[in-house]
Amino acid sequence: MPTRDVPEFDPVKSPVIGVLLCNLGTPDAPTPSAVRRYLAEFLSDPRVVEIPxxxxxxxxxxxxxxxxxxxxAEKYGKVWLPEGSPLQVxxxxxxxxxxxxxxxxGHDRVRVRHxxxxxxxxxxxxxTALREQDRCEHILVVSLYPQYSATTTASVIDAVNAWTAEQRDIPELRFANRFFADPGYIRALARRVMEHWQQHGQPDQLVMSFHGIPERNVQRGDPYARECEATAALLAERLALKPNQFKLTYQSRFGRAKWLEPYTQPTIESLARQGARRVDVVCxxxxxxxxxxxEEIGLECRDAFLAAGGQEFHQxxxxxDSRAWxxxxxxxxxxxxxxxxxxGCAAETRLPQVAPHTASAPLR
Known part of the structure; x- marks a missing residue:
């Protein structure tokens, strides 16, 4: 049976590795029409809204x-940057x-996209760009959610799987799904807080506010809450905070269902009524x-804290893009x-000659 020659492996043109950083998303503009398109996609995801x-x-x-x-759209307009959405930027x-x-x-064979x-x-x-333009045969998908949740991290995996379902030649894939206790991440958080305190002094209370999810999600096995609690404990330890110096809360409640508690804004208002003059919030x-x-923390919660009698609020x-992060x-x-x-490859590799497959020659 005739054979066909396969070109020698060229180390200069060897396939590269792709890294894809994935975040939640944002409208294209702070306009009602752009926000509507974004919300229609976001709120149609069954991972986000688990209702039939x-x-x-x-x-x-x-x-x-x-x-x-x-x-x-009005809220986005308050925080929109000249370059675009803050999250996108x-x-x-x-x-x-x-x-x-x-x-x-020295990782000269790695290409990064977001x-x-x-x-x-x-x-x-x-x-598609990593595979076709960058010639990646290996791709690492990094979810930029420190704490795993089906509402976020699993949804990223769903999107990757939807893409692979339409491909014939699928690259090797890996996922970085969580880093809630990663020492470098905790150090970066602590440094961010300490740098702020070096400039502005320390508050009466530090509030660690995480995005909320419905409580029933946790009851069904979502690990998100315990990973948030672990992050908060590690950060408090790194900052040498006593239990009465910080609080863990959850923000961004949506709908009428019960979400993880305590909620951020009511907690901040309560602190003001209890006599806290200054509260700092880190997310x-x-x-x-x-x-x-x-907007939600820096503007809405700030106004709520001051209206409840607080004197100074810091987000x-x-x-x-901090160096530690x-x-x-x-x-x-x-x-x-x-x-x-x-x-880069140090040595060339010769691939073996292979026999061409034809319709009249069944595989054995």
């Missing part, structure tokens, strides 16, 4: 989407910096500042790339 579609879709399209986009910057840090550490679970750039488009579950940190910035992110990525060659 037959019951949920009439509520979504008949009640929520006609009303909520205008309200949300910071996530893109993290991807750019990660690429540079990895290059400086994607949004909802909105643009989409996970599917960026996976360990967000690695980038976004609507939930800048401590998220990790964003980028060092932690590099460490997380390197740990998950273990076993994949990230540096």
């Amino acid at each position: 579609a037959a019951l949920w879709k009439p509520i979504l399209h008949g009640v929520i989407l006609p009303r909520r986009p205008r309200q949300s 910071w996530t893109e910057k993290q991807a750019l910096l990660l690429r540079g840090w990895l290059g400086e550490r 994607a949004m679970r909802y909105g643009k750039p989409s996970i599917a488009d960026q996976l 360990p579950g967000f690695v980038s500042d976004c609507l939930e940190t800048l 401590i910035p998220c990790l964003n 980028m060092a932690a992110l590099v460490g997380i990525v390197e740990d998950h790339l273990g076993g994949w060659s990230t540096r």
Whole structure:
């Protein structure tokens, strides 16, 4: 049977490794129409709203989407940056910096892109770009949610799986799904807080506010709450805080169901009524500042605290592009790339000759 020659493996053109940083998503603009498109995609995800579609879709399209986009657009407008959405700006910057840090550490075969679970750039488009434009045969998907939840991390995996279902040649895939107790991440959080305190002094109370999820999700096995509690305990230990100096709370409640408690804004109002003159809020579950940190915490909770009698309120910035966070992110990525060659090939490899497959020659 005739054979065909397979070209020698060229180390210069060898396949590279892709890293895809994934965050939640954002509208394209702070306008009702853009927010409506974003919310329609976000709130149609069964991981986000675990209500049968037959019951949920009439509520979504008949009640929520006609009303909520205008309200949300006003909030986005308060925090929108000249370059775009804060979440988009910071996530893109993290991807750019990660690429540079990895290059400086000799990982010259690694390419980094970022994607949004909802909105643009989409996970599917960026996976296609990594495979086709960057020639990646190995891809690490990094969910930028420190604490795992089915509502966030599993949804990213769903999006990756939806992409693979449409592909014939699927690259080797890995997932970095959580880093709630990663030492570098905890150090970066603590440094962010301590740098703020070095400039502004310490508060009467530090509130660690995490994004909430419905309580029934935890009852069904979601590990999110215990991972938030672990992060809070590790951060408090790193900051040498006593139990009466900090509180763990949950924000961004949506709908009428009971969510994880205690809720952030009522807790902050209660602290003011109890005599706390100054409260600082840090959001360990967000690695980038976004609507939930800048508007919900920085504006809404601030106003609520002052209205309840508080004197001074600080929203401590998220990790964003801080050096300590980028060092932690590099460490997380390197740990998950273990076993994949990230540096240039030192020697050539010759592939064996193979017999061509034809329809008249059945495989045996």
